[in-house]
Amino acid sequence: MKAGSAQLTLLFSCLGHAYMHLFTAFYFVIALTLEVEWSMPNHELIKLWALGSLLVGIAALPAGWLGDRWSTPGMMTVYFIGLGLSGILCGLVSTTSALLLGLTSIGLFSAIYHPVGIAWLVRSVKTKRGMALAVNGIFGSLGVASAGLVAGLLIDAISWRAAFILPGVICLITGLALFAALRLGWIAEGDGEQENDPPPSRNDMVRVYAILLLTMAVMGLMFHATQASLPKVFDLRLRDLAGEGAFGIGLLVATVYTVGGLMQLAGGWLADRYSLKLIYLGAFAFQIPVMALLASAGATPLIALAILTVLLSSAALPAENMLLARYTPQRHRSLAYGVKFVLAFAIANPAILLASWVEGRTGEFAWLYGLMAAAAAAAALVTLFLPNKRSQPSMAVPAE
Template identity: 45%
Template sequence: MSPLSARLSLGFACAGHAFMHVLSALYLTIVLGLERDWAMSYDELIRLWTIGSLMIGLGAPLSGWLGDRWSDAKMMVVFFLLTGAGAIAAGLADGATALTIGLAVLGLGSSIYHPVGMSWVIKNAANRGRALGVMGIFGSIGIACAALIAGGLTELINWRAAFIVPGAVCMLTGVALFACVATGLVTDRQRDAKPQPGTNRSDAVRAFIVLSVTMVCAGLIFQSTVTAMPKWFGERMTGLVGEGTLGVGGLVTLVYLFASGSQFIGGMLSDRYPLKHVYVMCLAIQIPLLLIASSFAGLPLLVVAGLVVFTQSLQIPAENLLLARHTPDKHRGLAFGAKFVLSFGVAPLGVQLVALTYGWSVDFWWLFLILGGFATVAVLAATLLPRESAPVPRRAAATPDPLTAPAIGAE
């Protein structure tokens, strides 16, 4: 693999992470405009995203398997085109059924990114924690921009444009990647840039069982928080954001921009310290923040929400590296697919949990109390991970890997 191919692969992987989170989070802000236009209640409308969010998890194993067996780069082309097409279809919907179908296609396309994109980056990076951290920054920026893009386009044009415009840009990016693959500028790497140490079968089984529990809990926390945040801010920050979706979208954007660097920090910690210690610490600090989150309004709420999201993202590089460490290289895409069945497959439960708890009290007090309980379960489970030593420093390579060059700054 050429240095240019490695650089382009990392660039498209980062762009794809941003697009995945932009497009899959658009509806969470657009729904506030649909409440007015379609005269439907919030809990009715948010349930239309249930099938789409479910597809993000269910499609992941097949996507990872195809990436392992066929091509990471070509599967990424499919990701850009299918996800963009789903967003455009949602924007053209003329009723609840058509909107549900469009969101389902969007979710199916989005399911490709994480199992394929994670494997793609790990294959090409020498400093894997740093690489995943940088890629995570783009994902966090995507989540942040989703609320601003959705709110802004809904206010300035209409809710349809909020789907169609970013969907079209995503498809154009897919066309660009297709051209790079077709001309040989982007090729698939057959072996890892940095081979990883092996693991025994018993530790691998134990790690996967433990990580299954922690990933389900973390997935529920993330999905519930990102689903509830626009409505949470709209009700608790009325003096700051007014009645429109643009103000709410701007504050959600601010929170996720603040948290965007957390995965880079988590990645650096994961390269430097034992992964188990980093993972348990990152999960544990979420518990008190979740338990107090519903007690604030106005500017204090903005601060607490930023810390909640920051700590949620901090754990992700360690989690991904723990999974990669205990998985054979040839099955890595499938393993990441299984992970995202768990972490994104619980998204419908997160959507339903938000709707259910909001229906109980027309507030999110019960939601954050339950999420604090999930964080506690995750910490207790993570302490059962196999022991490991601190990473051994890597020897200097005779030929620098393109992804370790300071000019890229992207491991």
């Protein structure tokens, strides 16, 4: 792949990651305004996103299949244009049924990014894969962080409709720019990555996949439950600090995900140098007390703990992606990433419904964070059984 093409691939992959997380996060802040304008409780509004969040997961596998057999940059073009139009649609609706349709469309097109965009990036990376994935991951974290900030600012300055429409227009323009770059020949499909490591043993692959299925499910459960609940937690516990309106809450959420998400860069640096197992295990082990304390914390400790839980999740992601790549043959890697993101985002549906149920029953989220602490403990326990390092074959395999 030519240097210019690789740089553009990195640019569009990173923008795609930011947009994906922005579009799948900003509704939780918008819903706070719709509570008043549509006279609906927050937990009922959150349910409108449940089907879309489910599609983000289950549609990832066919999206990855199409990317492998048709074109990864072509699928990315479909992603940008479809997601942008879906956002615009959500900003034009006036009924819950129409909003449900628009949010479901956001979920469907969002499903394209991870199996296609990450595989597209990995294919172009020859060295320091952990750092490249970390940079890409930071854009995803910034997408989550900017979701609250952008939505809150646009709601207070214009309306909740603008919080959907303006990001949709920007995403649509990005898709048209990618389409133009493809037509001009500035971006190529990629020539594949170099495989310098020996293939994993079948026993190691089975063991790692079995463990990662559980840990990735827990990681997704914690991420989506926290993302769904945090704006309302801040609204309930920090309203004096946040002030009136949606912007203050959005700013707090943005701060949490920006500061916490930047830790992914350190996670990538560590993953290129140290044991992936220890990095992954440590992230889950530290989540146990953090989630337990989140259940009842208020004021400044609440903000610090929210940053810590995002920080730990972000730092673990490069190690998780590298473990998946290390124990997957290259010819099946897109499929493996597709399975990962089917699991990671399919779990969003029960996570959101769980957050909605807990709030509806208790008016708060203490039970939710207690359950997340227990889930983190289970994940830390099974992570102990990951291989310490790749088993080496008896005969050396020369690098290509």
